[in-house]
Every structure is written in C-alpha cells, then in structure tokens.
Amino acid sequence: MASVATTIERIRTSADGATCAPELAAPPWTLDPVPGYGPGASMGDVIPVGAPRQGGLPEEYRQASSDELHERIVAARAALGERVVILGHFYQRDEVVQHADFVGDSFQLANAAKTRPGAEAIIFCGVHFMAETADILTRPDQAVILPNLAAGCSMADMADIDSVTECWEDLADLYGTEPDADGRVPVVPVTYMNSSAALKAFCGEHGGIVCTSSNAESVLEWAFERGQRVLFFPDQHLGRNTAKAMGVPLERMPMWNPRRPLGGNDEQTLLDAQVLLWHGFCSVHRRFTVDQIDRARADHPGARVIVHPECPMAVVDAADEAGSTDYIRKAIAAATEPTTFAIGTEVNMVNRLAAEFPQHTIFCLDPVICPCSTMYRIHPGYLAWVLEGLVRGELLNRITVPDDVAENARVALERMLAMKPKGSS
Ligand code: SF4
Numbered sequence: 001m002a003s004v005a006t007t008i009e010r011i012r013t014s015a016d017g018a019t020c021a022p023e024l025a026a027p028p029w030t031l032d033p034v035p036g037y038g039p040g041a042s043m044g045d046v047i048p049v050g051a052p053r054q055g056g057l058p059e060e061y062r063q064a065s066s067d068e069l070h071e072r073i074v075a076a077r078a079a080l081g082e083r084v085v086i087l088g089h090f091y092q093r094d095e096v097v098q099h100a101d102f103v104g105d106s107f108q109l110a111n112a113a114k115t116r117p118g119a120e121a122i123i124f125c126g127v128h129f130m131a132e133t134a135d136i137l138t139r140p141d142q143a144v145i146l147p148n149l150a151a152g153c154s155m156a157d158m159a160d161i162d163s164v165t166e167c168w169e170d171l172a173d174l175y176g177t178e179p180d181a182d183g184r185v186p187v188v189p190v191t192y193m194n195s196s197a198a199l200k201a202f203c204g205e206h207g208g209i210v211c212t213s214s215n216a217e218s219v220l221e222w223a224f225e226r227g228q229r230v231l232f233f234p235d236q237h238l239g240r241n242t243a244k245a246m247g248v249p250l251e252r253m254p255m256w257n258p259r260r261p262l263g264g265n266d267e268q269t270l271l272d273a274q275v276l277l278w279h280g281f282c283s284v285h286r287r288f289t290v291d292q293i294d295r296a297r298a299d300h301p302g303a304r305v306i307v308h309p310e311c312p313m314a315v316v317d318a319a320d321e322a323g324s325t326d327y328i329r330k331a332i333a334a335a336t337e338p339t340t341f342a343i344g345t346e347v348n349m350v351n352r353l354a355a356e357f358p359q360h361t362i363f364c365l366d367p368v369i370c371p372c373s374t375m376y377r378i379h380p381g382y383l384a385w386v387l388e389g390l391v392r393g394e395l396l397n398r399i400t401v402p403d404d405v406a407e408n409a410r411v412a413l414e415r416m417l418a419m420k421p422k423g424s425s
Pocket of ligand 1 (some may be wrong): 042153154156194282284346372
C-alpha cells in the first residue's frame, strides 16, 4: 500500500460531504454499546432484535496507537505460526487486510481456510454469515473467530428463518406441494451465499440450493429443472438481474415483502410467478445510480463501467459489464492496455485495486466515501485482541453453527458445488 492513502486516511482527510457519515473516522468500539450497524452504507437499515452484540473491547486495545496495534498483531501472528490463519474479505479495511493470509470473496475465503489443515483457529475478517460458512466447511476442531461480533450483514439480516418459513407455508397453501407432470416441485428455494446458516439449512432441507454472485445463473437453471418456480432470497437485485438476463419477464418476478400479507401480492400474480424475489438488498450496492454512470462516461470518455450484480437493475443495464468481486478483479487484471475503469462496488476494494494496478485509472462510481458499515466494525484493535487471546490459550468470539443446522446447510452448499460450472465470473 506504501504511499497510497488507505480508505480510513481518505475518510479522515476528506472534506465535509465527501463521506456519508463523519463518525466513520472514529474507532468502531465507540459503537459497541449502541445497537445498530453503525456509520457507513447500512446505517439506515434496521438491525434485527437479537443480532449479536460485541462486548466492550479492553481499554489497552482502545488506547493503543495504530503502530502499536500493528506490532502487536505481527508479534501474536509470529507466536502462533501455522496454528492460525487470517482471512480478509475484499471489502475489509486496508489496515486489517494487510495481515490476511488470503484475501477474497466469502466463498473463496471459506475454501481457502480448508487449505490450512494445520490451523487450529481461522480468524475471519469479514461478516457474520461468512464466519458461519467457514465453520460449516471446516473441521469441527478448527475454531472460526469473528473479531467483532457486531460485524453482521444488513442484507443477510433482511431474511430471517421465521419470515422465510411463514412465506414457505403461504406458498404451500397456494401451490400445494405435489410435483407437476414433469416431476417439478411447485417451488425451489435458492439462497444467496449472503444469508444466515439457518437459511442455507432451510434450502438444504427443502430441496434448494445456495448461489454466489458468480454462479447465480447456473444455479437458477438447476432450480428451474427441478421446480416450476424459484423463491430467491435475500437479495432482490441479484435475483432480478440474473433472471432477467436469462429471459424471465419482469412481470413474472414479483417481490415478496415479508411484512405484508401474501408478500404484498394477489394470488394470480403469485400463480403466474417464475421467480419470487425477497425484499432484501445491499445498502452498499444500492447507492449506485445511472446518473453516476452518465457522469463517469462524460468525465472519462471511453471508461469501462463494471458493476456488481447486487446493484439495481437500471444500473446493471447501464453498465458495460456486471460481475462478482472476483469477476471485477480478473477483468482489471486481464486488461493489457492502460484503461479507465469506473467500478460499482465497495470502496475499500476499489481503492485497493487502484493501488494494485497503477497502470490503469480505477475509481469508484460513488463519489461519496461510504464503506460497508459492518465490515468497518473490524478494526485492528479487535484483531489484536482475538490474536493475543489465542496466544494465551483463550478462544474469543468463536462462531459455532449447531450440528443439525450445519448438516442441512452443507447439503445446500454441496448441491451448488456438485453443479457443473457455467460461464466465467
Ligand atoms: S457489502 Fe452489502 S452484502 Fe456485503 S457485507 Fe456489506 S451489507 Fe452485506
């Protein structure tokens, strides 16, 4: 990272209005007693009752300077050696990511953890559902640690097991449960990786499957072979963008709002549906607009606009390409000529790509610095705290998925893994 400003440095030195919340510059432990996602893109979202809360971070970590925390993390890592592996999500802040053994998207990281069989502890510098997935996919004797328990995901939290079960029961009343003449069941549930273990287990138990933003189209094909329609949660945008690209008409993709009877639909709409989209979204990707793309094209003629499929449909339609974080990274890495890239995904990742590929001009479409609120909750202070705990033999903030939930969730994940990969991204 050397001379390039980290995102937090940009936040601290930016002018008023250049960030979405001035509190972003403050350390996240000031938020530990406060229920909510904290400043950043998800700050307006409603945190569910019972979401994990982080206890107070000990004073010594709150008082330590950035340099001291850095040195303590390096020393604890050295003392633990191969016993620990640190995973850093693409959206994580730079001062944490620099300590990661692997950097990637949630599924890449869960799989990366498996390549270190000697590791007793996996520290997941991401959000809660990612740590759960790592726990499901790794050995029971490997402990998965989330440095700050308040690092949830507002999108994942928009679909909970109770609301999805209620929806499922309503749909069974309407569609029945018998397969049609072709053997296709009335509905196949599909959950995005960004969901709780309980929802992955729900899909495992009900003939459904998990998808990522890289394989959503192949997963929908898999589901259409087995079902007359799909219930897709929690991200409406990934569901809509993918199904639309596959030719599903918009009028056959009603939204299911869990706070309204029949999800806010009439029976006929539901009977005609091909994909039922849950009323969920990512507040980071929802910030991107067609106006931003128009401005980027006006200011940078010839710019290549790539956005994440969690962005609204109009944004995906206006972009040159849409793809997962892995797709975006590979597209930039593959460009042989100096290129201007206007990117629609989380700002930490975009800034890091700009530093990594200085031969290109790379910028975030959103002119306001507004990182993912929950990734932001993982600060080097929490990383130092959990690492030094391990050095003392203390397991802090372990994330454990109950065996019965893990077993069914694994079924849904394995269906995805058994699928023949299609396309790139
Ligand atoms: S970027 Fe969006 S989907 Fe990803 S962790 Fe943050 S809120 Fe969740």
